[in-house]
Amino acid sequence: MSKYIEEYKKEIQKSKNILVNKKVSIIGIPLSEGQDLEGVHLACDDLRRLGLYDVIKSVGWDYEDVGDVKIEKKKMHSNEKKILLNGNGPEKNDQNGCVEYEENNIYYNDIKNIEVIGKSSENIFKQCDKELKKKNFVLNIGGDHSIAFATILSSVHNYENLKLVWIDAHGDINVPETSPSMNYHGMPLAHALNLFKKKVPYFEWAEKLKHLKPENVALIGIRDVDEYEKIIIKKSNIHYYSMFDIDKHGMYNICKNALQKIDPDNNSPIHVSLDIDSIDVLYAPATGTLAKGGLTYREIHLLLKMLADTKRVVCMDLVEYNPLMDVKDKKLHCDSLPIHADATVTGKLCLEMIARILGNDIA
Template sequence: MGKEISVIGVPLDLGQTRRGVDMGPSAIRYAGMIERLEMIGYDVEDLGDLRVERPHRSELDENPKLKNLKQIVTACTELATKVDNVLERKRIPVVLGGDHSIAIGTLAGVTKHYNNLGVIWFDAHGDLNTEEITPSGNIHGMPLAASLGYGHAVLTNLYGICPKVKKENIVIIGARALDDGEKEFIRKEGIKVFTMHEIDRLGMAAVMEETIRYLSHADGVHLSLDLDGLDPHDAPGVGTPVIGGLSYREGHLAMEMLAESGLITSAEFVEVNPILDEKNKTAITAVALMGSLFGEKLK
C-alpha cells in the first residue's frame, strides 16, 4: 500500500431494519480515525459523507424481498464513482458504513482497477442471499452474492461490471450465522469459508496464513470488515450481533498479519451502530483495528 488514504462515509441504513447505523461514519470519525492514521504516517483526506436519499412512504412496501432497492442502488452507484475516482488518483479508499449493502458499491468501484481482485470478508454472516432465498428481504444480507453476479440485475450489474469478483478469489472469515440457502450456495460454488469452528480449531494465525496464501495470486485485495464479525463483548454496537465471535486480540492479529502481507489495497468498515453501542466502544474498536491494518506497531 501507498501512504495516501481517502475516507468516504456512507450513512446508509436502508439495507436492514434497525435504525442508527447511518450514524456509523460519524461515530468512527469521533473515535479518532483520521488522527490515528495520520499518526502512523498517512496522508489522509476526508471526502465527507454521501447524501443518502430516504424512501418516500409510498415506496416502503414496493418489494418486500428487496427492501429500499432504489435508494440503495442510487447510493451504491455514487459510492462506486467516488471509489473509482480515489483509485484513479492512486490513493487507498477506506469506506465507512453504514450497513453492509454499501459493499456492492465499494466493490464496483474497486474492481474496475484490478484484473484479479481478491476479497476478504470478515463477518458473522455470509451475505450470500438473493431475492429468491432471502428470509428477510434486507439487502445488507446480499452484497457478496450480488458482487459474484447472483441476484437482481440492478444489483449484479451496478456500475456496469458483472461479476465484480470471482468465487475462487473470496475468503469469508468468522462466519457463524449462515442461512440454509447460503450454506447450499457455499457448498455448490466452493466458496472458501473459515467459520468460528475452524478458527477455534486451527487458531487465528493459521487461518490468516492460509488466507494470505490463498489470495497471493490476486493483483489487489479488498477487506470488507463487518464489526459483527467480532464477539458482541468487544463490538456491542451492531445491528445483528451473534455471540461466539472473534475476540479483540484475534481481530488485531488478523489485521497485523494483513499489514505484514502487504496485500490490502482497499478497505471498508461497516455496521457500526452508535445507538446500540456502549460509550462508542464499537467505533473505538473499529479505529483500533484500522490502526493495526495500516501498520501501527508497538515498537
C-alpha cells in the first residue's frame, strides 16, 4: 500500500466523533415552494419506502424518525395585492390574522412563495434545533434547497464554530436583486450569510439569530452559476471549488484543501448541505435544475467518505431529489445495502450517500 494511503488511514484512525450519538434523527421536509416543479416534496416518503431505516441500521446506526415538518399553507389575505406589490414592514394584521406588508423599501416583495417558505422555515428551524439538542446526527431530507437557510441557522445556533460544506452544481447565492428566477432555492446560501440588503417577509423570526461567516463555508461542485452570482461568490470570501478545480486536482485534494481552509485545526463540527444536482445527470437524473458535467459516482462517494472520516459531521441536508423525474434502475451484483428491489436510480443513490456519510465504506 502506498505511503499516501497509509498516512491517510493513520490520520483518520485518530479521530472519533464525540459530537453526536450514533443515532440519526430523520426529519422529512416536504417543502417545494422554492422552485417551480411538482414532486420534490415526495422525496422523504420515497426514501422511507425504499429502505431508509434498514440502510441506517445496516451501517450500525440507530435512528429516530420524527416525521415531516409542517409546511404552512398560504393564507388568503384581505388585500392580496398589497402584500405582493408592496414590500413593507409587518404593520398590522388583517381580519384573517395575516401580516400585511406596507409600502416602503425595507422588505423584498417579489420572492416567489415567500409566505409559505418563511413560515415553514420557522418550523424547520425549531424541529432541527430540537433534534440537534439531543446530540443526534440530524438528517434533513428535502424538499428543495430552500430548507437550508433554517437548517444551517439551526446548526450555527447549536454548534459554536460550525463549518459548512455546500455541495451543489449551483451557487444558490443569488440575492433577490440578482436572481434570474426569483425562486428562493437559488438564494438560501446568500440569505444564511446575511448578504441580503433588505428584510424578507415572514422571516422576522430569524433576524436576531447568528448567521454564517463566509470563511467557514466551502462550496464544492459548482458549474451552473448565474452572471451576477459569480461576482457574489468571488466577493463573498467563501472558499469555492468548481468542476474545473475538481478536474484539475482531483476530488481527494479538493476535499483536503477545502477542509484545511475552513477548519485548519481539524476540530470543528461540520454541516453538509448536499444538493443532488451536484452529481452528474447520468447518476442522478431526478432533479429539477439539471446541469451537465457533474460529479461522478466515485467522486461524490469519495467526498462523502472523506467528510465521514473527519468524524465531525453533525448534520446533513439532502435536497432536490424529485421522485417524479426518476428512472428505473437495475440490480447490480455489488448492491449490498438493504435497498428495496424497485428502487429508482436517484433514489438508490440517495440511500447509498446516506450510508456513506454515516461512515459505510465502499470496498
